[in-house]
Amino acid sequence: MLGWDQATYMPPGGAVARARQGALLSRLAHEKFTDPALGELLDELQPYADGLPRDCHDARLVRVARRDFEKAVKVPADFVARWSAHSSASYDAWTKARPADDFATMRPLLERSLEFSRQYAGFFAPYEHIADPLIDGPDEGMTTAKVQSLFAELRSALVPIVRAIVAQPLIDDSCLQGSFPEAPQMAFSLAVIKRVGYDLGRGRLDKTHHPFCTKFAAGDVRITTRVRENNIAEALFSSLHEAGHALYEQGVDVAFEGTPLNSGASAGVHESQSRLWENVVGRSRGFWEHFYPLLRDTFPDHFKVVPLEAFYRAINKVARSLIRTDADEVTYNLHIMMRFDLELALLEGRLAVKDLPEAWRARFEADFGIAPPDDRDGCLQDVHWYAGSVGGGFQGYTIGNIQAAQFHAAALSAHPEITAQMARGEFGTLHAWLREHLYRHGRKFTPDELVERATGGPMRIAPYVAYLRTKYSEIYRLPRVSQRLV
Amino acid sequence: MLGWDQATYMPPGGAVARARQGALLSRLAHEKFTDPALGELLDELQPYADGLPRDCHDARLVRVARRDFEKAVKVPADFVARWSAHSSASYDAWTKARPADDFATMRPLLERSLEFSRQYAGFFAPYEHIADPLIDGPDEGMTTAKVQSLFAELRSALVPIVRAIVAQPLIDDSCLQGSFPEAPQMAFSLAVIKRVGYDLGRGRLDKTHHPFCTKFAAGDVRITTRVRENNIAEALFSSLHEAGHALYEQGVDVAFEGTPLNSGASAGVHESQSRLWENVVGRSRGFWEHFYPLLRDTFPDHFKVVPLEAFYRAINKVARSLIRTDADEVTYNLHIMMRFDLELALLEGRLAVKDLPEAWRARFEADFGIAPPDDRDGCLQDVHWYAGSVGGGFQGYTIGNIQAAQFHAAALSAHPEITAQMARGEFGTLHAWLREHLYRHGRKFTPDELVERATGGPMRIAPYVAYLRTKYSEIYRLPRVSQRLV
Numbered sequence: 001m002l003g004w005d006q007a008t009y010m011p012p013g014g015a016v017a018r019a020r021q022g023a024l025l026s027r028l029a030h031e032k033f034t035d036p037a038l039g040e041l042l043d044e045l046q047p048y049a050d051g052l053p054r055d056c057h058d059a060r061l062v063r064v065a066r067r068d069f070e071k072a073v074k075v076p077a078d079f080v081a082r083w084s085a086h087s088s089a090s091y092d093a094w095t096k097a098r099p100a101d102d103f104a105t106m107r108p109l110l111e112r113s114l115e116f117s118r119q120y121a122g123f124f125a126p127y128e129h130i131a132d133p134l135i136d137g138p139d140e141g142m143t144t145a146k147v148q149s150l151f152a153e154l155r156s157a158l159v160p161i162v163r164a165i166v167a168q169p170l171i172d173d174s175c176l177q178g179s180f181p182e183a184p185q186m187a188f189s190l191a192v193i194k195r196v197g198y199d200l201g202r203g204r205l206d207k208t209h210h211p212f213c214t215k216f217a218a219g220d221v222r223i224t225t226r227v228r229e230n231n232i233a234e235a236l237f238s239s240l241h242e243a244g245h246a247l248y249e250q251g252v253d254v255a256f257e258g259t260p261l262n263s264g265a266s267a268g269v270h271e272s273q274s275r276l277w278e279n280v281v282g283r284s285r286g287f288w289e290h291f292y293p294l295l296r297d298t299f300p301d302h303f304k305v306v307p308l309e310a311f312y313r314a315i316n317k318v319a320r321s322l323i324r325t326d327a328d329e330v331t332y333n334l335h336i337m338m339r340f341d342l343e344l345a346l347l348e349g350r351l352a353v354k355d356l357p358e359a360w361r362a363r364f365e366a367d368f369g370i371a372p373p374d375d376r377d378g379c380l381q382d383v384h385w386y387a388g389s390v391g392g393g394f395q396g397y398t399i400g401n402i403q404a405a406q407f408h409a410a411a412l413s414a415h416p417e418i419t420a421q422m423a424r425g426e427f428g429t430l431h432a433w434l435r436e437h438l439y440r441h442g443r444k445f446t447p448d449e450l451v452e453r454a455t456g457g458p459m460r461i462a463p464y465v466a467y468l469r470t471k472y473s474e475i476y477r478l479p480r481v482s483q484r485l486v
Numbered sequence: 487m488l489g490w491d492q493a494t495y496m497p498p499g500g501a502v503a504r505a506r507q508g509a510l511l512s513r514l515a516h517e518k519f520t521d522p523a524l525g526e527l528l529d530e531l532q533p534y535a536d537g538l539p540r541d542c543h544d545a546r547l548v549r550v551a552r553r554d555f556e557k558a559v560k561v562p563a564d565f566v567a568r569w570s571a572h573s574s575a576s577y578d579a580w581t582k583a584r585p586a587d588d589f590a591t592m593r594p595l596l597e598r599s600l601e602f603s604r605q606y607a608g609f610f611a612p613y614e615h616i617a618d619p620l621i622d623g624p625d626e627g628m629t630t631a632k633v634q635s636l637f638a639e640l641r642s643a644l645v646p647i648v649r650a651i652v653a654q655p656l657i658d659d660s661c662l663q664g665s666f667p668e669a670p671q672m673a674f675s676l677a678v679i680k681r682v683g684y685d686l687g688r689g690r691l692d693k694t695h696h697p698f699c700t701k702f703a704a705g706d707v708r709i710t711t712r713v714r715e716n717n718i719a720e721a722l723f724s725s726l727h728e729a730g731h732a733l734y735e736q737g738v739d740v741a742f743e744g745t746p747l748n749s750g751a752s753a754g755v756h757e758s759q760s761r762l763w764e765n766v767v768g769r770s771r772g773f774w775e776h777f778y779p780l781l782r783d784t785f786p787d788h789f790k791v792v793p794l795e796a797f798y799r800a801i802n803k804v805a806r807s808l809i810r811t812d813a814d815e816v817t818y819n820l821h822i823m824m825r826f827d828l829e830l831a832l833l834e835g836r837l838a839v840k841d842l843p844e845a846w847r848a849r850f851e852a853d854f855g856i857a858p859p860d861d862r863d864g865c866l867q868d869v870h871w872y873a874g875s876v877g878g879g880f881q882g883y884t885i886g887n888i889q890a891a892q893f894h895a896a897a898l899s900a901h902p903e904i905t906a907q908m909a910r911g912e913f914g915t916l917h918a919w920l921r922e923h924l925y926r927h928g929r930k931f932t933p934d935e936l937v938e939r940a941t942g943g944p945m946r947i948a949p950y951v952a953y954l955r956t957k958y959s960e961i962y963r964l965p966r967v968s969q970r971l972v
Binding site: 001002005008009010011012013014015016017018020021028199200201202203204206216217218219220222257258 | 487488491495496497498499500501502503504506507514685686687688689690692702703704705706708743744
């Protein structure tokens with residue numbers, strides 16, 4: 001609640017006290033949660049849990065509570081409080097430093113964030129890689145090595161697609177630029193996310209520097225977005241992205257309210273839902289067959305001369321671009337891989353914070369063939385590192401992209417009518433399938449178990465690569481690629 | 487923070503969990519605050535405090551901390567949690583029941599609120615009157631008997647003024663009615679409260695069912711208001727009222743941040759500041775000589791044909807009206823006295839909750855000569871009882887009216903130029919005097935001490951009665967009253 005307020009409505013004068021308040025509550029919560037008496041209760045419960053069917057709620061609740069407890073007791077309460085206070089102060093500084101392109105101000109704060117992150121990892125020693133504890137928190141079961149191997153496999157499949165696309169003429173996406181006042185943009189975003197299934201009686205949409213989704217209770221799952229009055233895509237797709245997270249959280253079994261099971265299985269599975277709704281659904285042709293008339297009604301002067309097909313191509317333009325959150329589906333993962341590698345370098349000590357802007361520029365140029373003009377749209381662009389934590393914050397996005405396609409393929413194979421329904425503005429079948437196979441389970445199953453249960457096999461990149469090849473071969477008319485692989 | 491959010495932005499689905507969350511935090515805070523170790527620390531500090539000059543910060547800090555501690559330890563943590571959960575649920579129900587004129591739904595909730603209030607008082611037995619502990623909390627030094635005596639004295643001075651006024655022709659205040667869209671109303675309110683000195687870098691203005699002011703820190707003092715698009719007075723004067731509270735809180739010495747001294751001295755002194763800025767300042771002729779041109783610019787079609795004098799008379803119309811928060815300065819206190827007496831009757835057991843609507847109607851008719859058409863604008867109109875607490879919540883408003891005039895008279899006698907400055911839109915001299923004599927002290931001095939220090943004598947009704955007679959004799963052309971008394 002303190003964090004949501006700080007990002008949405010807190011006046012600037014509140015920042016200093018807010019850091020103190022957040023640190024105090026973090027420390028108190030941590031002290032409560034790491035009370036040895038809780039460990040004893042968990043020990044007492046273990047024989048009961050062991051006697052239960054493996055997949056029943058209580059058995060899984062004990063498992064997850066124990067996992068959380070055992071992680072938490074490794075970290076001193078005082079450390080948690082200091083990290084929280086630092087994170088809050090750093091976030092506040094970043095909201096001013098980014099627009100001012102001021103890396104110098106953020107440098108000492110980021111150095112402290114890195115130090116906090118390394119110390120945190122240290123509490124979990126021994127480990128194979130210093131990033132492992134930071135990754136296993138948000139993405140249970142993943143390790144640095146597994147992510148590296150997954151990313152290498154994906155990269156080798158993506159690079160030829162990117163090359164084939166950039167050899168084609170650039171799509172003209174100027175129809176997304178214009179003058180779009182904030183109020184109707186927000187109203188349109190609200191109409192869209194409501195239609196796909198976000199329950200506004202149990203949520204709300206606000207504006208922040210960096211969009212996010214947060215859950216206070218089953219009945220209170222909020223999202224935020226960011227509006228650019230000169231670009232229609234920003235608010236729309238960040239709203240859809242966060243609505244994807246929110247559909248997940250709103251769909252968790254209410255029986256889990258107030259327990260550790262009452263959220264998503266992992267960062268990756270969570271991201272699969274934001275990316276599924278933002279991209280697989282929200283950038284599909286069918287989706288816009290339904291919603292384009294409403295967008296035209298909202299901004300008639302602008303869109304009356306833009307055919308649906310031109311709009312569809314514009315929102316799926318693939319290009320080497322500066323900003324991760326604006327990136328297309330194909331190059332997006334290159335942004336993630338780059339951040340992941342830079343994080344590893346920082347954590348391993350191979351890269352100093354002072355050299356980050358330069359390392360960012362060099363890597364960006366190598367991967368994208370363009371150089372960021374400044375740090376604002378370079379290494380300052382994402383909140384993650386500046387909200388206090390280096391490591392573990394990015395791999396989930398690409399895992400999510402992979403899983404989004406895998407889950408969507410499984411839903412389609414069970415309900416081929418989903419695609420046609422979407423073009424009629426009906427999202428209930430897809431939503432119900434996702435609720436049944438993912439959302440309602442909350443944290444009951446591990447990410448690997450969830451993928452296995454929902455799709456009948458382990459996580460694999462093939463559905464994602466096939467999805468990208470099919471979609472972009474059609475958009476970019478890439479005959480050889482599509483003949484060979486689709 | 488949870489309370490502010492519940493009143494401003496929380497989606498309806500959040501209410502159930504919010505009640506639980508608030509109850510948990512109340513209980514934890516209460517447990518922390520009543521830890522016997524804190525009592526021992528206070529005992530250890532006492533000799534140090536006793537050796538300090540009586541009026542130094544530390545001596546007063548120990549006194550106030552001890553007062554709070556000794557009150558808190560009398561109340562079980564479990565009781566605090568249950569009361570908090572009930573209050574939150576009741577408030578939520580009231581936000582729906584009031585518009586629906588549904589007392590039946592609120593009746594069992596109010597019965598529980600009354601029971602909680604009586605039990606709370608019971609923890610402080612023995613007492614002279616069951617309301618005493620409920621009054622001494624918000625208004626230190628006051629008792630039921632003292633309030634009754636003060637109210638009787640004031641009533642005998644007010645009734646002749648009210649009689650003299652209602653014998654005159656009614657003022658036509660139709661110029662306050664019209665069509666005033668919310669956005670420019672909010673913008674105008676913001677411009678006004680900013681000009682009088684409310685620092686928006688350390689605060690903000692939002693909309694709620696019932697306006698309030700809340701402080702999260704020296705740098706974060708927020709207010710809320712209520713907008714009626716058919717009446718210009720509502721948002722404006724409730725914004726000014728809450729801004730008065732906020733000026734007080736924003737003016738507390740920053741040295742008190744994070745200590746029990748970091749708020750106002752009492753409900754009464756607090757209300758003196760909201761009423762001073764809302765009425766003594768905000769309904770004065772000079773104030774509108776400055777602001778009326780801006781109001782005209784904001785709603786030109788409406789106000790271009792309304793002379794300043796007609797507007798000034800309209801905002802000072804005295805009439806028997808249904809709603810306390812809309813009442814004029816003269817009859818306002820009759821609303822308070824009635825609520826205070828009904829509270830005493832409920833607490834003493836002379837009045838059952840089920841009979842409250844009827845008792846309200848009877849008393850209202852006796853005092854005001856009109857009958858409320860429904861409970862919505864009758865006994866359901868104020869949040870206080872429905873936010874969980876019966877008793878102690880109303881006397882502060884009338885104490886505030888009395889003290890507002892007394893403080894204002896003292897400021898004027900030190901700086902007679904204040905009145906002329908106001909007509910130029912300058913509020914710095916008055917604000918500085920109030921900050922110097924009241925605001926900066928926070929809770930350091932008792933209400934009685936503050937009044938004594940700021941005005942050179944104890945609280946007395948004479949300045950308030952003189953203020954009302956002078957102002958309303960002029961507005962209503964009451965020659966006999968003004969000749970005799972001014």
